[in-house]
Amino acid sequence: MPAAADVPGMPEEFTGPVAYSDRWLWIGIALLVLVLAYYLVSWWVTRPPRVPTVPRRTVDVPDAQQQHLALIDDLAARVRSGDVGPREGHQQLSELVRSYVAAVSTLPARTMALADFRDRAPRELVEAIELMYPPEFAPDPADPLATFEDAVGRSRDLVSTWG
Structure with a gap:
């Protein structure tokens, strides 16, 4: 294309069209990428958490x-009668729940700490273990028998429905 000064009849002070600077194109692309990244991060952060699934064993659930419900009832009766203290009751109850979970699933429940349960176990199991954990390790909880009864109820619900 001939320059504007080369066109007959055009004054010399006129020049041809000037293109936009490339930086505006890159600024527009960067803004578009930022908007897309914002929506992607917003979706990623606010999505519901995944519920962990635990593979089941092939046992007679x-x-x-x-068997475990009978053991829980026996333990509850021994704690109520005073043969076993509430702290020991919490410890044995925790062992019974862990034993049941280990029997029906591939989760190594007997050797897991509370943090491991929070990372890998379903919510109802974590809630039951969390209920037993403080009285199991604390020397003198406020009302150990009341927390034991709550833990027994939660354990029975867990064993009855989980599997």
């Missing part, structure tokens, strides 16, 4: 449930 009803028999394991009945």
Whole structure:
């Protein structure tokens, strides 16, 4: 294309069209990428958490449930009668729940700490273990028998429904 000064009849002071600077194109692309990144991060942060799934073992779950429910009832009766203290009751109850979970699933529940349960276990199991944990390790909880009864109820619910 000939320059404006080369066109016959055009004054010499006129020049041809000038293109936009490339930096405006890159600024526009960067802003578009930032908006897309904002929506992607917003979606990622606000999505619901994944519920961990625990692979099940091929065992007779009803028999394991009945056996562990009977052990829980026996332990609760021994704590109520005073043969076993509430702290020991919490410890044994925790062992019974962990034993049941280890029997029906591949989760190594007997050797897991509370942090491990929070990372890898379903919410209902974590809630049951969290209820037993403080009285299990604290020397003198405020009302150990009341927390034991709550823990027994939660344990029975867990063993009855989980599996």
